[in-house]
Amino acid sequence: MKPRTSIFLLPLATFSGLLSGCTKSEPTDIVVLPTESALKVDLPPDLLKTLTDPDATQPNRPETFSAGGTTFRFRELGPESGFSFTRFDDMRGQRRILEVNGGGAGMIDFDLDGRLDVFMTNGCRLPLAEDQRETPGKLFRNQGQMKFSDCSESSTLMQYGFACGCAVADTNEDGFEELYVTSVRGNQFWVNNGDGTFSEVSSTTKTTGGLWGSSAAFADLNGDRNLDLYIANYLDVSDVNPKLCPEPKSPDRHVACTPAMFTGLPDTLYLSNGDGSWVDASSSIVRGEFDGKALGVAVSDLNLDGTPEVFVANDGQPNFLLKVEPAGSSVGSVPNVRITDIGVAANVALNDEGLAQANMGVAVEDFDRDGLRDIFVTHFYRETNTLYRNSSVNDLLLFEDATRRSELGLPSLNHLGFGASSADIDNDGWNDLIVANGHLEDRTWFDKDQPYRMTTQVFQNRKDGTFREVSNGSGEYFQKPRLGRAVATGDLDRDGRSDVVISNQLDPSVILQNETPSGAKSLVLRLIGTSCSRTPIGVRVTVKGSQPVAWQELIGGGSFQSANANELHIGGLPDQPVDLDIHWPDGAKETLTAITPGTWIIQQSSHHVRLTE
Numbered sequence: 098m099k100p101r102t103s104i105f106l107l108p109l110a111t112f113s114g115l116l117s118g119c120t121k122s123e124p125t126d127i128v129v130l131p132t133e134s135a136l137k138v139d140l141p142p143d144l145l146k147t148l149t150d151p152d153a154t155q156p157n158r159p160e161t162f163s164a165g166g167t168t169f170r171f172r173e174l175g176p177e178s179g180f181s182f183t184r185f186d187d188m189r190g191q192r193r194i195l196e197v198n199g200g201g202a203g204m205i206d207f208d209l210d211g212r213l214d215v216f217m218t219n220g221c222r223l224p225l226a227e228d229q230r231e232t233p234g235k236l237f238r239n240q241g242q243m244k245f246s247d248c249s250e251s252s253t254l255m256q257y258g259f260a261c262g263c264a265v266a267d268t269n270e271d272g273f274e275e276l277y278v279t280s281v282r283g284n285q286f287w288v289n290n291g292d293g294t295f296s297e298v299s300s301t302t303k304t305t306g307g308l309w310g311s312s313a314a315f316a317d318l319n320g321d322r323n324l325d326l327y328i329a330n331y332l333d334v335s336d337v338n339p340k341l342c343p344e345p346k347s348p349d350r351h352v353a354c355t356p357a358m359f360t361g362l363p364d365t366l367y368l369s370n371g372d373g374s375w376v377d378a379s380s381s382i383v384r385g386e387f388d389g390k391a392l393g394v395a396v397s398d399l400n401l402d403g404t405p406e407v408f409v410a411n412d413g414q415p416n417f418l419l420k421v422e423p424a425g426s427s428v429g430s431v432p433n434v435r436i437t438d439i440g441v442a443a444n445v446a447l448n449d450e451g452l453a454q455a456n457m458g459v460a461v462e463d464f465d466r467d468g469l470r471d472i473f474v475t476h477f478y479r480e481t482n483t484l485y486r487n488s489s490v491n492d493l494l495l496f497e498d499a500t501r502r503s504e505l506g507l508p509s510l511n512h513l514g515f516g517a518s519s520a521d522i523d524n525d526g527w528n529d530l531i532v533a534n535g536h537l538e539d540r541t542w543f544d545k546d547q548p549y550r551m552t553t554q555v556f557q558n559r560k561d562g563t564f565r566e567v568s569n570g571s572g573e574y575f576q577k578p579r580l581g582r583a584v585a586t587g588d589l590d591r592d593g594r595s596d597v598v599i600s601n602q603l604d605p606s607v608i609l610q611n612e613t614p615s616g617a618k619s620l621v622l623r624l625i626g627t628s629c630s631r632t633p634i635g636v637r638v639t640v641k642g643s644q645p646v647a648w649q650e651l652i653g654g655g656s657f658q659s660a661n662a663n664e665l666h667i668g669g670l671p672d673q674p675v676d677l678d679i680h681w682p683d684g685a686k687e688t689l690t691a692i693t694p695g696t697w698i699i700q701q702s703s704h705h706v707r708l709t710e
């Protein structure tokens with residue numbers, strides 16, 4: 098593991114160096130589709146009845162989808178905030194599948210000033226070409242008081258090409274977070290130089306990939322205390338000869354080709370050796386007879402046995418739940434891993450009807466506060482989102498489809514969900530849900546009831562295993578339909594409440610400031626590992642003596658193509674000191690006493706510093 102180095106902040110450097118990007122001509126691969134009637138979605142006659150019948154153990158709640166009584170309040174930041182970004186996906190009306198997934202959002206304190214900054218990935222003209230520099234990604238520096246400045250050029254973080262998702266972590270142990278960006282035909286690894294600038298090193302680190310990378314997650318998967326990198330890859334497509342699906346009756350003469358018409362790609366695993374170099378260990382991932390069509394990924398110790406599991410959301414195919422074990426061998430000098438898919442055995446590969454859904458965004462959270470992480474997954478229009486409740490016992494990983502019992506099914510039926518994030522919006526100690534929605538194409542020409550733009554949804558945790566949608570009462574932003582894609586959460590203004598960044602297509606992306614009133618207090622914890630990885634993915638913090646248990650785990654990945662803040666948020670606390678039990682990823686345990694509500698930096702086996710009241 099690389100020794101720790103001292104931290105110095107220097108003035109921002111000027112822009113230097115360019116990366117690959119994108120051009121114009123576009124041959125096509127034509128596919129003839131069935132008539133429009135084959136595209137119209139019809140529900141089985143008993144589906145609505147099935148969805149509206151609550152589980153026998155839960156009372157019928159007529160107010161479930163009413164906004165009445167909610168105190169949730171979000172305010173959309175305006176131009177005065179300095180945040181302004183609209184993603185470019187080169188949408189030309191041909192409905193190329195590369196156009197529809199949009200981009201990701203990431204929260205990263207790149208300059209180590211204690212405030213979370215915001216990064217937005219961007220696309221470009223297709224097909225890809227190295228001379229295209231028109232639509233870079235954007236890095237916005239948080240100046241405090243919800244004011245932001247575009248520092249992409251001064252930080253030299255000029256992301257070109259058709260980028261999709263991102264992941265954030267301090268991979269070289271110098272105190273500054275790096276940024277990994279997934280893309281079409283070549284990912285980018287931006288190393289933080291510690292002086293306000295970045296350097297792109299994917300070629301020298303051999304982490305370019307070259308497939309269609311969607312979401313990504315950092316985590317120590319082989320137990321050597323260095324962060325590894327899991328990349329969820331999507332479809333085998335061509336940006337030069339895109340597959341098109343003509344439809345004469347469509348206003349633009351095309352419809353979107355379904356993902357079922359494309360071949361899935363194997364995911365990628367890079368193991369870190371701790372000195373800045375990485376080893377491709379993708380062959381260690383043992384699966385079934387097919388490659389996934391991965392869109393979401395999250396890493397968590399789901400049965401609390403000290404080793405992480407990797408959940409992969411596959412589009413239209415069974416999800417993976419990858420069990421990670423030491424392999425007893427090495428790849429060069431790097432300890433190898435043995436990874437097997439136990440998704441079917443653990444009951445997260447399919448829904449309770451035995452069907453593979455259009456799995457996209459992932460939120461991993463202990464929604465019922467029983468001490469185990471549950472898994473929430475977003476899906477396609479006229480499919481319900483799915484909640485897998487963790488019912489694992491000891492080392493046996495097992496989940497149950499709790500979608501109907503949780504009452505999350507019906508309100509998602511007429512939406513197409515992408516990004517999903519759990520956050521304790523009102524600081525009551527129970528995590529809620531935010532889901533960004535939007536269709537892949539405008540189908541109103543043949544089905545007027547099937548919307549294109551859709552509203553973002555907010556679900557309040559009722560504390561009894563059920564949720565209610567409270568979108569209508571949560572702020573003006575949730576009233577207007579958009580093409581929502583990515584969601585990232587974190588406390589941007591350091592007031593102890595989780596704020597939200599949402600990446601949209603066609604419309605501007607947004608920052609939503611959480612202004613929800615709350616009588617309870619919260620802890621926002623940034624943890625720093627010393628004997629484990631400095632960004633301690635997998636660390637667990639529990640409020641000592643809390644009933645039901647109040648705890649959080651630092652998850653790798655999550656949402657859709659996005660990076661939530663590498664911080665833990667624990668709400669529902671009294672306005673008085675509490676004691677914390679910390680379980681570090683390397684097995685070390687410690688207890689901190691008399692920690693008052695606020696924002697803290699906690700270093701393993703060392704000291705802790707309070708940043709806010």
